[in-house]
Every structure is written in structure tokens, then in C-alpha cells.
Amino acid sequence: MAEAKKSDSASHASASDMETYKVDQQIGFFLRQANQRHVAIFSAQMGDRLTTTQWAALTKLREIQPTSQNQLGRDTAMDVATIKGVVDRLVKRGYVSTAPDPQDGRRLVLSLTGEGEAAIARNLLTAVAVTEETLSPLTSGERMMLIELLRKIC
Amino acid sequence: MAEAKKSDSASHASASDMETYKVDQQIGFFLRQANQRHVAIFSAQMGDRLTTTQWAALTKLREIQPTSQNQLGRDTAMDVATIKGVVDRLVKRGYVSTAPDPQDGRRLVLSLTGEGEAAIARNLLTAVAVTEETLSPLTSGERMMLIELLRKIC
DNA sequence: TGATATTCATTCGTATACAAACAATATGTG
DNA sequence: CACATATTGTTTGTATACGAATGAATATCA
Numbered sequence: 600m601a602e603a604k605k606s607d608s609a610s611h612a613s614a615s616d617m618e619t620y621k622v623d624q625q626i627g628f629f630l631r632q633a634n635q636r637h638v639a640i641f642s643a644q645m646g647d648r649l650t651t652t653q654w655a656a657l658t659k660l661r662e663i664q665p666t667s668q669n670q671l672g673r674d675t676a677m678d679v680a681t682i683k684g685v686v687d688r689l690v691k692r693g694y695v696s697t698a699p700d701p702q703d704g705r706r707l708v709l710s711l712t713g714e715g716e717a718a719i720a721r722n723l724l725t726a727v728a729v730t731e732e733t734l735s736p737l738t739s740g741e742r743m744m745l746i747e748l749l750r751k752i753c
Numbered sequence: 754m755a756e757a758k759k760s761d762s763a764s765h766a767s768a769s770d771m772e773t774y775k776v777d778q779q780i781g782f783f784l785r786q787a788n789q790r791h792v793a794i795f796s797a798q799m800g801d802r803l804t805t806t807q808w809a810a811l812t813k814l815r816e817i818q819p820t821s822q823n824q825l826g827r828d829t830a831m832d833v834a835t836i837k838g839v840v841d842r843l844v845k846r847g848y849v850s851t852a853p854d855p856q857d858g859r860r861l862v863l864s865l866t867g868e869g870e871a872a873i874a875r876n877l878l879t880a881v882a883v884t885e886e887t888l889s890p891l892t893s894g895e896r897m898m899l900i901e902l903l904r905k906i907c
Numbered sequence: 908t909g910a911t912a913t914t915c916a917t918t919c920g921t922a923t924a925c926a927a928a929c930a931a932t933a934t935g936t937g
Numbered sequence: 938c939a940c941a942t943a944t945t946g947t948t949t950g951t952a953t954a955c956g957a958a959t960g961a962a963t964a965t966c967a
Contacts, residue, residue: 612878620881626884685922705946749899792925805953
């Protein structure tokens with residue numbers, strides 16, 4: 600089945616295929632757009648110029664601190680290069696502090712600062728409101744269904 | 754209701770709120786991850802080093818050509834600055850050609866080149882396979898449901 | 908006509924996102 | 938111990954993504 604798809608992919612599309620295919624009806628297009636709308640809502644409501652990824656890193660770090668930079672990246676679904684940039688900006692703001700790991704010379708141990716804790720506390724209810732507004736077009740049942748379906752394709 | 758949320762957001766979160774909130778269970782986290790997985794599938798399968806946005810621009814341009822750069826951006830949900838970068842790269846590859854609009858001196862009229870048409874034809878069945886693989890964890894009913902729910906929150 | 912507003916494209920700055928290559932450090936196996 | 942392997946963090950390069958500012962061309966309307 601997957602193999603049949605693969606060999607099909609290697610062949611040339613017919614003119615009728617070209618007419619039929621619509622990008623804006625593909626799942627990828629919807630995923631990108633839905634994410635865009637969420638990020639827009641987040642940016643509009645959240646204070647302190649926090650981005651979605653910075654917020655994810657901050658709140659996840661609060662859960663698992665102290666931890667290494669790469670581990671935080673794994674837990675927030677960020678590439679090593681991406682998490683480094685995010686952490687650097689959070690450090691520059693004074694929300695996160697770094698220290699070398701005495702046990703492992705490779706590791707950079709991350710912790711929240713008081714400022715970081717305060718930033719979370721200050722914005723937590725807004726973050727909840729952002730989730731609420733993003734899901735506002737849906738009923739309670741639809742919200743659970745959407746999250747369940749997204750979980751399956753992650 | 755929205756007003757109540759707003760004023761709540763202005764207040765400070767309690768320690769219990771901090772314990773309860775989990776980023777990785779918010780809709781934004783799922784949307785970002787689902788999109789990530791889709792992009793990864795796309796990159797792995799699609800040839801010609803085409804990106805998801807380049808593919809969206811190419812195929813949408815095929816539908817509506819000739820059109821202006823900003824119009825193509827609107828139809829593919831891209832910012833003016835974003836669509837410019839995408840178009841520039843497609844032009845550099847020879848997939849898209851640009852010409853000034855005789856009727857409107859502001860406009861840059863875009864068209865697909867033969868190379869662009871060929872690139873679409875060459876990758877169309879793969880694009881279909883990418884959609885299929887992204888949705889592969891879902892049943893047919895779940896797929897329709899997911900797309901419907903995403904459409905509602907876009 | 909002429910002032911105002913709108914649209915289009917460009918540019919700058921900041922922030923993800925990831926592949927690839929690299930050095931330093933750990934770990935496990937012989 | 939020695940060596941192969943894996944992990945951690947860094948850097949570079951490319952590609953979105955978008956706010957904001959700018960300037961040119963066009964549209965609108967009093």
C-alpha cells in the first residue's frame with residue numbers, strides 16, 4: 600500500500616490530477632493556517648512580548664527544572680538549534696539562568712529566575728484565555744475531539 | 754464573558770494555577786507539533802527541495818495566474834513580506850516569471866513558467882501521498898472531522 | 908482638480924525551524 | 938587503558954513568519 604503510493608509518486612501527474620488538486624483543501628494548509636491564527640491570538644493578548652515558543656520553554660522549564668538545554672528542547676518539541684536561540688533570549692531577558700553541570704561538562708543546567716517565575720505568574724491567566732479564544736468557535740465536545748485527533752497525528 | 758476573561762487576565766495567577774497549567778496540553782502546542790510533523794513528512798517525501806510554502810504558492814499560482822504578488826500571498830495565507838521571499842526563491846529557480854502590470858504600475862504580475870508547470874506535474878502525486886501519510890493515523894471519518902474542526906478555528 | 912486614503916511592493920529587524928558540521932565530553936566494550 | 942560511539946552544545950546557512958516603516962502608484966471623493 601505504501602509501496603504502491605511510492606511508485607505512483609514517481610510517475611507523472613495527469614492534466615486531470617492537476618485540475619483536481621487544491622492546496623487549500625489539504626491538511627497541511629489547514630494546520631498551517633490554524634497555527635497562524637493561534638499565534639496571532641497569542642501575540643495580541645500576551646504581555647511582555649513573549650512568543651509562543653518562549654512561553655512553552657518557560658512553563659515547561661518550571662515543571663522540570665533544573666534540566667539541560669537539549670532536554671528542555673525535547674520536552675517542548677524544539678530542535679537543538681531552535682531551543683538554543685529561545686533559551687538565549689530568555690537568558691538575555693533575565694528569565695532563565697544557566698550554570699555548568701559539575702557532573703557532566705557538556706551540560707548547561709537551566710533554571711528559572713525569580714523574574715521568570717514572575718513572568719509566568721503574570722501571564723498565566725492570559726495564556727488560559729488564549730487557549731479559550733482559539734477554541735471559541737468550537738463546542739466543548741468539539742474541543743476534546745480536535746485535541747484527540749491532533750494528538751493522533753503528532 | 755470576554756470582558757470577564759480580560760479582567761481575570763490582568764490579575765495574578767495563584768500557586769495552584771501554576772501547578773495545574775500544562776503547556777503540552779494546550780491547543781497551541783498540539784497545533785505546532787502537528788504542523789511540524791506534517792512539514793517533516795513533506796520534506797522527506799517531496800523532491801526538488803520544495804518547501805510547503807513554495808508548493809502552496811506554486812499550485813495556487815497555477816489556479817489563479819496571472820495574478821499579483823500580494824494577491825497570491827492572500828490566497829496562500831502569507832504575509833506580504835513572506836510571499837515576497839517565497840516568490841523570489843521561485844523566480845530564482847525559474848519556476849515563476851514576473852512582469853510589470855501595464856494597467857497598474859504598482860503590480861508585479863506573476864506567471865508559472867514551463868519549468869514551474871513541470872515541477873508541479875512531477876510532484877503532484879507525491880503531494881497527495883504526503884497528505885495521505887499525514888492523515889494515516891486517522892480513519893476516513895476522523896479525517897473529515899479533523900478538517901472540519903480546523904476549518905472552524907481558522 | 909486636489910486632498911486623502913488605499914494598495915502594492917520592498918526593506919529592516921526579530922524570531923522560529925531545521926539540516927549539517929563541529930568540538931568537547933561521556934559511555935561502553937574489548 | 939584504548940577506542941569506537943553517543944550525547945551535548947555551538948555555529949552556519951537557508952527558509953519561513955510577521956510587525957513596522959517606507960515610497961510609489963492608484964483610487965476615492967468632496
